[in-house]
Amino acid sequence: MENNKIVFPELFFTDKNLVGRDVLKISRNLSDLKGIFADAEAFERMPQNQLAYEVSSFLPEKEGTPGGLYFGITYLYPGKVGNEYMMTKGHYHANVDRAEFYWGLEGEGMLILMDGQRNVWAEHVFPGSLHYIPGGVAHRMANTGSSLFSFAACWPSDAGHNYAEIAENGFSARLMEVNGVPHLI
Ligand SMILES: O=P(O)(O)OC[C@H]1O[C@H](O)[C@H](O)[C@@H](O)[C@@H]1O
Numbered sequence: 001m002e003n004n005k006i007v008f009p010e011l012f013f014t015d016k017n018l019v020g021r022d023v024l025k026i027s028r029n030l031s032d033l034k035g036i037f038a039d040a041e042a043f044e045r046m047p048q049n050q051l052a053y054e055v056s057s058f059l060p061e062k063e064g065t066p067g068g069l070y071f072g073i074t075y076l077y078p079g080k081v082g083n084e085y086m087m088t089k090g091h092y093h094a095n096v097d098r099a100e101f102y103w104g105l106e107g108e109g110m111l112i113l114m115d116g117q118r119n120v121w122a123e124h125v126f127p128g129s130l131h132y133i134p135g136g137v138a139h140r141m142a143n144t145g146s147s148l149f150s151f152a153a154c155w156p157s158d159a160g161h162n163y164a165e166i167a168e169n170g171f172s173a174r175l176m177e178v179n180g181v182p183h184l185i
């Protein structure tokens, strides 16, 4: 992790008993994001081992536990594939009615949301912004800036992830740079 990056989990655990407990760190390279970007040729020209984002999660309950909560910080690196901003895979929750909070920590981006009728909208994410993702709404983050974009999330431990729906049908709009500005297209 870089020097001025918001450190997780050490900084957040005031209860020292929690330090190092049940923390899951994952990283996704470009190769893990194959098929999600519009410009497949631009994607293939990029180094497939390039780091796209990292997630540190604190998972104090067994996955599926009703009533529990999970907490995570995602570090999404800047970049574009063609004119499309670097973004997370995106998902619905496996328990589709489960909600989630996201909030911005550093850098800037857009939260892209899609409901069950495939209506898509987006919210500007910046340090301190708070975003409520209702149940049934698919969510994905895009880094629209030129620096690291990080955000925190809190979601129920019985939410789960449904990636298949997005892998098959995608979102019905994409966040593209047009004349230097993000546009949902
Ligand atoms: O799971 P992705 O769509 O790749 O998004 C990356 C991560 O973003 C947030 O931190 C969510 O709360 C995590 O559950 C998710 O894993």
Ligand SMILES: [Fe+2]
Binding pocket: 091, 092, 093, 100, 139, 155
């Ligand atoms: Fe989620």
